[in-house]
Amino acid sequence: MRSLSGLVALAATFSSTLAAYQGFNYGSTFTSGAAKTQSDFEAEFKAAAGLVGAPAGGFTSARLYTMVQGGTASEPISAIPAAINTKTSLLLGMWASAGDAVFANELQALKATISKYGSNLGGLVAGISVGSEDLYRISPTGILNGENPGASPETIARYMKQVRDAISGTPLSGAPIGHVDTWTAWVNGSNQAVIDSCDWIGVDAYPYFQSTQSNAIENSKSLFEAAIGATKGAVNGKPVWVTETGFPVSGKTVGQAVPGLKNAQAYWNDVGCPMFGSVNVWWYTFQDAAPATPNPSFGVIGSQLTTTPLFDLSCKKVVIEPSSSSSLVVSSPSSQAGASSSGTTSSPAGNPTDVSGGSPGAGGGAGGGVPSSQLSLETSTVSSTASVPSGTGSGSGGSGSGSGITNTGSGTASSTPTNPTPVNQNGAGANSGSMGAAFAAMMAILVL
Structure with missing residues (x-):
């Protein structure tokens, strides 16, 4: 048996290895469309960090969808000073589907953020x-579904270069730059320019929406891991981050996936717990029911801001199984590996969010968007350059499922869009939206 001092030393080493960002997605508006203020963000960040029973390290990171404060043209989003005051790390987001003029405003807001907050953002x-x-x-x-116009791979790559130029020589010069999309986008060879431009790959994945497959809760983990394998196999070894995933606590049944606290708990245990502390994860979501409850609703808390979750977040009863070739890989915050995948959609008039349920996003049309809760089912065929198993996905404003994509053929990805979020006047709106269990499992084995 190892000595206690030896175990402590090993624990310290393992803890350092497992350090990863662990947080939730946050939109810039409430479900009413009202823009969040600095005090709103601070209250949310503090509540998330203090969640009762949360895994080691807590949820101290926030993923944003826009740099622009709601109701302004290019002012920095108030989540920035809120994060500084609460020591919340940020995955900054810049909306890129509304054309060059709107992205120029996002870029201006980024520059203003750096100028105003400077070195306070460095860490x-x-x-x-x-x-x-x-x-x-x-x-x-x-x-086919009449979504936001999107952006070509060449446009996204060009925007990424503009961001690199903007942060060069500033306190954010070392910030890794990436893009978030569905697995069907990452395995599509025509998008290679974006992969090449990324320091990391962000993937949104929701087995809940994979209605063309057997998506009962007991199959969620395998669907999620298949999505991970597909993404990792297509991105040339780039670190893969889980930027959205979750399971609804209430709402309509999709395929064999039945929303509810019991299944949300099972998904958290099966999919979330093995990742927490070892992979960069931004869960969807902390709260999506303020003030109205969307359908489906993914929030781990209800309509009132609280530190008491709707189900057990502790991961204490979870057995972490050895990773397979398609599962998550332990790495450091600067080079996290392992993620999810999927086919998804967003909103036709703005940014998908939790106004009516579903995954978040930050979008906007040139003239702003209108809240909508219309749900529709769409299907399309996507060509591919990577061989992958049957998979699925999700993402901002929607999620989808797919039968897989092969290197010589194509796969069909069906996607269920949820709702757009209200966007600001400039079209850059956003939705309202550690040593973890793996270490504990390892320690238990060592002690035995």
Whole structure:
């Protein structure tokens, strides 16, 4: 048996290895469309960090969808000072599906953020996401469903270069830059320019929406891991981050997936717990029911801001199984591996959010958007350059399922869009939206 001092030393080493960002997605508006203020963000960040029973390290990171404060043209989003005051790390987001003029406002807000907050941001920025599901929106599925216009891979790559130029020589010069999209976008060879431009790959995945497959809760883990394998196999070894995933606590049944606290708990245990502390994860979501409850609703808390979750977040009863070739890989915050995948959609008039349920996003049309809760089912065929198993996905404003994509053929990805979020006047709106269990499992084995 190892000595206690030896175990402590090993524990310290393992803890350092497992350090990862752990947080939730946050939109810039409430379900009413009202823009969040600094005090709103601070209250949310504090509540999330203090969640009762949360895994080791807590949820101290926030993924944003836009740099622009709601109701303004290009003012920095008030989540920035809120994060500084609460020591919340940030995955910054820049909306990229509304054209060059709107992205110029996002870029201006980023520059203003750096100028105003400077070195205070140096240790808080996990990365910068240039766009969210823009490649999906230009796919046959997105076009067929009348989604936001999206952006071409060449446009996203150009925007990413603009961001690199903007942060060069600033306190954010070391921030890794990436893009968030569905797995069907990442395995599509025509999007290689974006993969090449990324420091990391962000994927949104929701087995709940994979209605063309057997998506009962007991199959969620295998669907999620298949999505991970598909994404990892297509991105040339780039770190893969889980930027959205979750299971609804209430709402309509999709395929064999039945929303409810019991199944949300099972998904958290089966999919979330093995990742927490070892993979960069931004769960969807902390609260999506303020003030109205969407259908489906993914929030781990209800309509009132609280530190008491709707189900047990502790992961104490979870057995962490050895990772397979398609599962998550332990790595450091600067190079996390392992993620999810999926086919998804966003909103036709703005940014998908929790106004009516579903996954978040930050979108906007040139003239702003109108809240909508219309749900529709769409199907499209996506060509691919990577061989992958049957998979699925989700993402901002929607999620989808797919039968897989092969290197010589195509796969069909069906996607259920949820709702758009109200966007600001400039079209850059956003939705309202550690040593973890793996270490504990390892320690239990060592002690035995």
